[in-house]
Amino acid sequence: MIDMQGVGVVYPDGTRALAGIDLHIDRGEFAFIVGASGSGKTTLLQLIYRELVPTEGRVLIAGQDVASLPRSRVPQLRRKVGVVFQDFRLLPDKNVWENIAFALDVVGASRKEKYRKVPLSLELVGLIDKEQSLPHELSGGEQQRVCIARALVNSPAILLADEPTGNLDPDISWEIVQLLSSISERGTTVAVATHDRYIVDGLRKRVVSLVGGTMVRDDREGGGYDEP
Amino acid sequence: MLEFLLQQAWQAIRRNGLVSLAASTNMTVALTILGAFFLATINLHHMAEIEARKAIITVDLLDDADAGKVETQLLADQRVDQTQFVPKEQALKDTCARFGFSIELLKGLEEESPYENPLPNAIAIRVKDPQDIPAVATAAGKLDGVKKVRYRKQITDKLLTLAHGIKVSGLVMAAVMGLATLLLVSTTIRLTIYARRREIRIMQLVGATNWFIRLPFILEGAFHGVVGGVLASILLLASYTYVQGYVGENLAFIGLVFGARPLVLFGVATVACGTVFGVAGSWVGVRGYLRAV
Numbered sequence: 001m002i003d004m005q006g007v008g009v010v011y012p013d014g015t016r017a018l019a020g021i022d023l024h025i026d027r028g029e030f031a032f033i034v035g036a037s038g039s040g041k042t043t044l045l046q047l048i049y050r051e052l053v054p055t056e057g058r059v060l061i062a063g064q065d066v067a068s069l070p071r072s073r074v075p076q077l078r079r080k081v082g083v084v085f086q087d088f089r090l091l092p093d094k095n096v097w098e099n100i101a102f103a104l105d106v107v108g109a110s111r112k113e114k115y116r117k118v119p120l121s122l123e124l125v126g127l128i129d130k131e132q133s134l135p136h137e138l139s140g141g142e143q144q145r146v147c148i149a150r151a152l153v154n155s156p157a158i159l160l161a162d163e164p165t166g167n168l169d170p171d172i173s174w175e176i177v178q179l180l181s182s183i184s185e186r187g188t189t190v191a192v193a194t195h196d197r198y199i200v201d202g203l204r205k206r207v208v209s210l211v212g213g214t215m216v217r218d219d220r221e222g223g224g225y226d227e228p
Numbered sequence: 229m230l231e232f233l234l235q236q237a238w239q240a241i242r243r244n245g246l247v248s249l250a251a252s253t254n255m256t257v258a259l260t261i262l263g264a265f266f267l268a269t270i271n272l273h274h275m276a277e278i279e280a281r282k283a284i285i286t287v288d289l290l291d292d293a294d295a296g297k298v299e300t301q302l303l304a305d306q307r308v309d310q311t312q313f314v315p316k317e318q319a320l321k322d323t324c325a326r327f328g329f330s331i332e333l334l335k336g337l338e339e340e341s342p343y344e345n346p347l348p349n350a351i352a353i354r355v356k357d358p359q360d361i362p363a364v365a366t367a368a369g370k371l372d373g374v375k376k377v378r379y380r381k382q383i384t385d386k387l388l389t390l391a392h393g394i395k396v397s398g399l400v401m402a403a404v405m406g407l408a409t410l411l412l413v414s415t416t417i418r419l420t421i422y423a424r425r426r427e428i429r430i431m432q433l434v435g436a437t438n439w440f441i442r443l444p445f446i447l448e449g450a451f452h453g454v455v456g457g458v459l460a461s462i463l464l465l466a467s468y469t470y471v472q473g474y475v476g477e478n479l480a481f482i483g484l485v486f487g488a489r490p491l492v493l494f495g496v497a498t499v500a501c502g503t504v505f506g507v508a509g510s511w512v513g514v515r516g517y518l519r520a521v
Contacts, residue, residue, distance in 0.1 A: 049433070071438075078435030089430055093243075102427075106436035108229045154434065 001027045001158060001189040002048055006057035009043050009213075017043040018213045021057070025191060025206075027157070030184035032200050033193040034225055035210035041193035044210070045160045048191065049081045050074055062157060079107055081158045082151030086166035088143045090135040090150075096122070097131040100150045107154060121149040125179060141172035148179060152188075159183060161192045165199060173199055181205070197225040233440075237447035244423050248452070251416035255456025256463070258409035259502050262402060263464045263494070269398030274485050276391035285353040285365050285379040286314075293373025299351055301371055307360040312352045319347040348375055406505065413452065413509025414516070417445055421517045442514045446507055453506020457499035465495055 002025040009018040018040045025031050033041045046052040047059045053067045060066070061077060069077060090099050100121055101114045109117070122128045125145040135143055144164060151159055161180060165173035177192070177199040184190040194200065200207060201224045209217035217223075241248045287302070289295055295313050302311050314322075355364050361379055369377040421428065431441050468491070472484050 075432075075435040075437045078433060080435075083433050089426070089433075091427060091430065102430065103434040105232045106431045106434055106440055108440070110229075150434070 003060040007054045008056035010055045028187045030190045031206040033208050039210040040213040082156040084147045084151050084161040086163035088147050103150045103153050121153040125149045140168050158189045165196050200225040233443050236444035247419050251452040252455040254412045255452050256459040259460035262405045272394045287351045287368050288348040288376040290373050290375045309354045309356045314350045316345050316347045316349050409505045410509045414513035417510040417513035445510050445514045449506035449510025453502035457502025461495035461498040
């Protein structure tokens, strides 16, 4: 599903963010991308939803080379890739239902589709009773669930999460990461960038470790944050 | 889908009330200035043309000339609107009338001594476009049987130069004002875009096409254009009607362009102009922003 071959990224100011990344993540797989701040985790995810194109090497998403993707086709790619952020990025003046429906609206979904898909998505993240709430009325964990529901409502093949638990208490973090894990079990490829040792050690899934923009470890068997 | 786009645009207009107000006001002011200039231009041009059209070319004929033949030749010229043969007796009468002589006095003179009318037979020419007066006059001078061609050269030339100058400067001013309006609108749209950057970011992330993101802003620009256009045409038409009334009463010799048809047309054109400016301005603003993202 995600295939990176010799990928390197150098920013216009000359800073090198990634070098020599060879990474393959299968359909339905769950992978943690771990590393300290500035190790290149976010850059790696940005390559997948084509916020960035690689300076070197190739990034293939479902067999499609993202660098050769014309600008006009980028939206089509983004519909296949859901993204969740640390800071949630919900629209403050729309309620939960509307926030999720927004993702359907902007891809031109019909009213019928919205009424079918939004409740499904809400149910998946366990927020069906909060659909009328505004974001500021929700806890951090609930807001992150709304984000996940929004990312999933278009049934993407890939779900990316960039520090999804960065603003959450450990208990809530654990719930969120379990939710992400259950989503991967339904066939969605999930990649989670994090430096949250607690959730990585707890879940024991694949761990890709970055240091200074290079991959130092790829533990496919389900390791901890530091050690296999 | 269309419902969503319209809703987006309307929400943006309402939510950023102050900015929207500024945009519509800007548009109104710009269109009012533009429209006022346009009205002034067409009226000045109209007046200049009326004055110029009054200008007549007088072709004095030789005594033995065949007036009919000359007239036919003159009429063959496409630029000539109409001609009128003025016999020397008529010319004398006109001259006497102009200077306040009595024609009887002249008749009396004639009885005493053999008097000869010193004025020649003449043909008066009106041309279709006052611009052609000098050329037609030159051409007429070359015809057989023509003694002399006269027209009020200086006045006509000055009027024509004035009319032309007004037209050109009006166009230049309109272009400058138009550009300013465009920049104004695009800046306003940029402000709204800035106010909604969070939504745009999310739209991009969940895979909205650029078109889909742009359209509400284009609609918003069109809205400001329409509002500005309607307000500007109300302002302009009201004040123009007032000015026309005043001129009609006090300066009746000035003929303003007036009437239901041209005024309605002018109003419609102002609104259309506003819409075009609004759309073009927001297009510029949106393009600049989305490329930067």
